[in-house]
Amino acid sequence: MGAYRGCDNCRRWKKKVVIPCRHHNPRPKKKANRGLAHRANQCDCARPKCSLCARKNLPCEGVGQQRFRFKHQPASLSVVNKQHAAAPSRVASPPSNAASKLADSIVGLFEARHPGYNLSAIVRKSTVQHIGHSPVLDASLAALVGIVESLAPVESSSSLSRLQLCRSSTGPLHKYTSALGALRESLDNPVIRYQRDTLLAVFVLSSCHMWLVDGADESRGHMHGLAHLITAVLNKDVQLQDQAQFSDDALKLAAIQLLRSSVFNSDIHIYPWIFKVFDATAEPRHVAPRPWHKGETKKPLWPYDFYCLDISVYLIIPQLLRRPRENMQSIELIYNMIRRAYPRCVKDANPMHELAVEDKIEHDAFIQAIQVEAQSLHIAIGLNFNAFLRASGRDFDDRQLAEDRAAFCADAATLAEKSKSQLPLSAHHIPLSTIAAWCTADQGSDLKIRLRRLLEDYRASYAMIHVLHSAPYWREAPEKLSREIPWFPKYIGSPRERTTIVTEDKSDEFDEEMYEYCCIL
DSSP states (O other), rough: EEEEESGGGOOTTTTOOOOOOSSSSOSSSSSGGHHHHHHHTSSSSSOOOOHHHHHHHHHOTTTTTSOOTTTTHHHHHHHHHHHHHOOOOOOOSSOOSHHHHHHHHHHHHHOOOGGGGGGGSSOOGGGGGGGGTTTHHHHHHHHHHHHHHHHHTTTTOHHHHHHHHHOOOOHHHHHHHHHHHHHHHHHHHHTTTTTTHEEOOOOOHHHHHHHHHSSSSSHHHHHHHEEEEEHHHHHHHHOOOOGGHHHHHHHHHHHHHHHHHHHHOTOOOOOOHHHHTTOOOOOOOOOOHHHHHHHHSSSSSSSSSSSSOHHHHHHHHHHHHSSSSSGGHHHHHHHHHHHHHHHHHOOOOOESSSSHHHHHHHHHTTTTHHOOOHHHHHHHHHHHHHHHHHOSSOOHHHHHHHHHHHHHHHHHHHHHHHHGGGTOOOOOOOHHHHHHHHHHHHTOOOOHHHHHHHHHTTTSSHHHHHHHHHGGTTOOOHHHHHHHHHSSSSOOOOOSSOOOOESSSSSEOHHHHHHHHHHOO
């Protein structure tokens, strides 16, 4: 026997199992009302009902959900049944208009089981609810969907030919140019210029630009425009109650994009407004103990706790990278936090909040991508700060630092090898950790050769394209990157000699020796 129709509640020949429901009161203690209590305690939230439950007016536990294994049922069949039960139902009738077609395409990409083609790697699902309300957001999402759908399947081509196929296709480029025209009209309209829909549209178009355009000149304009818009939106501070989740997602996605870009380009200013977006401070804090994560009411950008650092730590990383010698105490503190958190980050993945069934269905398919991002980010920051501590000349345990460096480099290569299946959209921080490991690995070692080969494998990934578009403005980049990797862009800004550049807040000192010895976030 295989999978059967109907739920367990309507199968009389199966033993009935009462499932307590958080939507109803506890079971009455009186035995006389046992039959009524059985019905009252069943969760009636599953939709649609199976046919037998609908006819007999029984609470339904889900269509085809199998709570028992048959006597001779193999484990593989259980996995298949579980996947079918977890898959949300799709609209049977074809979409009737452009907005419906776009929403159907985006929902299909959100439901993709392959992390490399799951749209959650770039935007959040709350965006779907706003399709049809903003022409510029619809146009930008249509361009993004066109790009993702034009990518060749993983099995049929390499990552580089996949990128060439995307750039040679006229369909995505036409949608991208149309979206730019819609954005120009929105920016010319003072009523909708500083709305969150426009902000999210600029974020999506900046992602599209990196796929379609081979060059970084216009990318800098996208990032500066995004920084201007987000500050204006925060100053305007007008938010409807029914758009709270969408507004929060739009602000955080744009802020994270600018945070990553500011690591490379010091001309992108993210302080102090970025602390307002994440309700954080400028002081590095330890992560709260695990039980307190469950009590938080505000839903985070990613609903899983990988024992990552507190968000306040990530927000101050750019200023620590620019002035390492004067922030050595904070660097040492954060490095020790990483050493304690990293082993747990590798093996643990637990929900930060009590998740609903639909949240579990959405994120179970994408959880491996999130865990890879967390681990690779720990490796990248750990290698970077390890190099700073070794180059500082202070009294640190050089033997321990050398052992940590070797372990981080080996893990970076292993993680990059395993995560190639998540290309092209996911594995966001793998290029950062791989570049960091390549810069700090022993010269001429087999590990360094292996890391160099992995950089070629990730050359056309979404994350590496972001690095390549930002690299020309990366003043602190080790020169050996552009010297030994032919396709890595050279720095095109002002001279890189040790100088002191006056900025808005503090002097920005460029220490050539420190950065050449170091690596990258």
